[in-house]
Amino acid sequence: MTLPLHSKKDLTARIMQEKIYSLLQQGKRLDGRGPRDLRPITIQTNLVEKAEGSALVTMGGTKILTGIKVEVGTPYSDRPDEGSFAVNAELLPLASTTFEPGPPDERGVELARVVDRSLREGKAIDLKKLCIVEGEKAYILFIDIYVLDYDGNYYDPALISAMAALATLKIPKYKVVDGKLEKTDEYFTPELTALPFSVMVGVLGEKFLVDPQIDEEKVLDVSLIVGTDEKGNVVSIQKNSPGPVPINLMDEIIEIAWEKTQEIRKKFLESVPAKLAPEQ
Amino acid sequence: MSKPKLITEDGIRTDGRRFDELRPIRMEVGVLDKSDGSAYVEFGKTRVFAAVFGPREVHPRHLSLPDRAILNCRYHMTSFSVEERKPLGMTRREVELSKVIREALETVVFLEEFPRTSIDIYIEVVQADGGTRTTGLTAASLALADAGIPMADLIAAVAVGKVDGQLVLDLNDVEDKYGEADMPIAMAPRFNSIVLLQLNGRISKDEFPKALALAKKGIMEIYRLQREALKRKYSATPEGGM
Amino acid sequence: MPLYFSEHEVVLPGQLLSDDGRRSGEGTYVADGKVYAAQVGLATIRNNRICVIAFKGAYRPQVGDEVIGVISDVKPNGFDVVLGKHLTGVIRIPDRRKVQNLGLRVGDVISARVKESSLRGIILEHTRKMRRFDKGLLISIHPAKIPRLIGRRGSMINMIKRMTGCRIVVGRNGLIVISGPSPAQEFAAVTAIKEVEKEAHTQGLTERISKLIDSILKGGVG
CATH class of the missing domain: 2.40.50.140 (Nucleic acid-binding proteins)
Structure with missing residues (x-):
């Protein structure tokens, strides 16, 4: 069979596309992994003292640095008893020849929004804990993600780094003195209320693989990022590339995502001193 | 906030250093795989990555030069590198520093070896605690050498300044903020030439040569550390087997 | 005139190599009549000229490559x-x-x-x-490492071909096409080539690569 070459993507050698496909048919991959194997993950936290939370995560050759800055602002009027967070992502030009300097392009915006939805719908933290004075003052978390080295699939390590930075946040406590806020010397770390993680699943022909490396990412027919929480809820899905997903693969893709995020969850809890909220 | 005391009677600075001491320095070469050359440099809590791409073809082609390569440089800070979150995008300060860093590097890179190409340097400040442009330049020079770009010399850089009336080497953030002067200097040490020089603040005419001598002392030490870092990367012999 | 380096010493840009500017070769430059290194690499003498064999650097196509x-x-x-x-x-x-x-x-x-x-x-x-x-694996390594991958009179690449049973075509520009009888053998060849790239400047490489291929083929990795 001949597979169509995707002109929208980077120039790809046809023999590589055929090779990746034929390997996959034998249950193998270029880097020696099986179709359902993630690349090795490393997580380091608290690397940036000027950020209230930070984490450097590597997944194979992909390297992500996330920092969280905390500011005090006014709660949204429809949620007076909650703080808030905002996610941004930059694909730095030092990470890849395909990233350009300048404001985030559509890929950067997409990455930020996918991570944002996973955290929000995954209910990673209780926003009520970020309220200082109801209706008046609340913490705003700026979660900024930087891709430092891009070797395929930046979504999953980006979410892991955001979670690791959240888990190790040190937020300054405030007290109210004469109706005004005053910073104290104390800090607190909000508990994580859930553990949403995602897995990128790539489809090639009727086969699929998880956590594509860059050569694989370039030749995939289509890919999906599926986020789940520790209870088995699917909390985010993004089909992030052109091409159709065969509907009969979907059940299996969701099942794989659950299985693989469980693996990430285990790794996360081993590497990060996360405080989990007690079961409600 | 009022100006804190920056040097004690015994001549000790806020972070415990004497006037002529550098902060603890760490340098690593070849830290980012997808670039052609890269480096990570730490001066105290100031932490910087630099990566080099090229020489590569210029697109669109009409932007290329017929007789030499174009050197591009982007100095950029992460939003969380500073006390107050920096908004995304390039500030005027970052644009200016990108220019003076590029011009410093242009003095040593043999651009005429690669006509019609560009060499692109990206500097990313992960944490800013004073001296980010000099740390960035020191890292960029290592990344260029790591990329195998022909150059006449490495560039080493440091700031000198005046704090509580005294000249000091390698300002940290507080000294930069509350001191009387901050003078970043970069040199190509082999040729004893200055390739970046800026002054923000005031020093007397008589102090200038003393400041320069102090900077040079620091630069020679930084140059030594750069050479060590490069040799470390390329001289490492692996253990037996895998 | 004296030389300021020992054969195959790792030298760095700006390092003085000789006082005789006429002997400046590849990877060096002349200033004030003296020869300095322009790149990170191994200093050596070729045809009576002082050269630096760069560890990295752009591929410069030569006619016939x-x-x-x-x-x-x-x-x-x-x-x-x-x-x-x-x-x-x-x-x-x-x-x-x-x-x-x-x-x-x-x-x-x-x-x-x-x-x-x-x-x-x-x-x-x-x-x-x-x-x-028509088929095969396309991989890329740093062009400066290609001579080491080929080895003296093809010794390294021939060993990799022989041990893995793969057909390997090496482009001077750093792109390589590998095609073998099984994924495991191709994987062994790719791993060996990547290892040569990483360790090109070290001693005793041929023996280590041979052991590496052996262990991959025996261990059934990939």
Whole structure:
């Protein structure tokens, strides 16, 4: 069979596309992994003292640095008893020849929004804990993600780094003195209320693989990022590339995502001193 | 906030250093795989990555030069590198520093070896605690050498300044903020030439040569550390087997 | 006149190598009549000239080099060929029918010889020795490591071919096509080549690579 070459993507050698496909048919991959194997993950936290939370995560050759800055602002009027967070992502030009300097392009915006939805719908933290004075003052978390080295699939390590930075946040406590806020010397770390993680699943022909490396990412027919929480809820899905997903693969893709995020969850809890909220 | 005391009677600075001491320095070469050359440099809590791409073809082609390569440089800070979150995008300060860093590097890179190409340097400040442009330049020079770009010399850089009336080497953030002067200097040490020089603040005419001598002392030490870092990367012999 | 380095010493840009400016060779430059290193590499003497064999650096095509590339554009009078991250070459064929007859498409991987390399660009030969690869793995290593991968009179690459049973075509520009009887054997070849790239400057490499391939093939990794 001949597979169509995707002109929208980077120039790809046809023999590589055929090779990746034929390997996959034998249950193998270029880097020696099986179709359902993630690349090795490393997580380091608290690397940036000027950020209230930070984490450097590597997944194979992909390297992500996330920092969280905390500011005090006014709660949204429809949620007076909650703080808030905002996610941004930059694909730095030092990470890849395909990233350009300048404001985030559509890929950067997409990455930020996918991570944002996973955290929000995954209910990673209780926003009520970020309220200082109801209706008046609340913490705003700026979660900024930087891709430092891009070797395929930046979504999953980006979410892991955001979670690791959240888990190790040190937020300054405030007290109210004469109706005004005053910073104290104390800090607190909000508990994580859930553990949403995602897995990128790539489809090639009727086969699929998880956590594509860059050569694989370039030749995939289509890919999906599926986020789940520790209870088995699917909390985010993004089909992030052109091409159709065969509907009969979907059940299996969701099942794989659950299985693989469980693996990430285990790794996360081993590497990060996360405080989990007690079961409600 | 009022100006804190920056040097004690015994001549000790806020972070415990004497006037002529550098902060603890760490340098690593070849830290980012997808670039052609890269480096990570730490001066105290100031932490910087630099990566080099090229020489590569210029697109669109009409932007290329017929007789030499174009050197591009982007100095950029992460939003969380500073006390107050920096908004995304390039500030005027970052644009200016990108220019003076590029011009410093242009003095040593043999651009005429690669006509019609560009060499692109990206500097990313992960944490800013004073001296980010000099740390960035020191890292960029290592990344260029790591990329195998022909150059006449490495560039080493440091700031000198005046704090509580005294000249000091390698300002940290507080000294930069509350001191009387901050003078970043970069040199190509082999040729004893200055390739970046800026002054923000005031020093007397008589102090200038003393400041320069102090900077040079620091630069020679930084140059030594750069050479060590490069040799470390390329001289490492692996253990037996895998 | 004295030399300021020992044979195969690791030297760095700006390092003084000799007082005799007339002996400046590749990877060096002259200032004030003296020879200095311009790149990170191993200092050596070739044809009485002081040279630095760079560890890294841009590939500079030489006439006659065999290179591997990916067709990126098909035009009436020839093809554009991507030769690596930063380099594009062209194949020019005046006869339009010949262009069609070659039947090359965007994405095809070919090997060809360099006919000309100048300010006009890199021009590849299409007449002799140009061929298209129908299958295989395309990998890329740093072009500066290609001589080490080939080894003295082909010793390294021949050993890898022999031990893994793979066909391996090496382009001077750093692209390599590997095709073997099984994924495990191809994986062994790729791993060995990547290891040569990483450890090119170290001693006793041939023996270590041989052990590495052995362990992969025996261990059934991949």
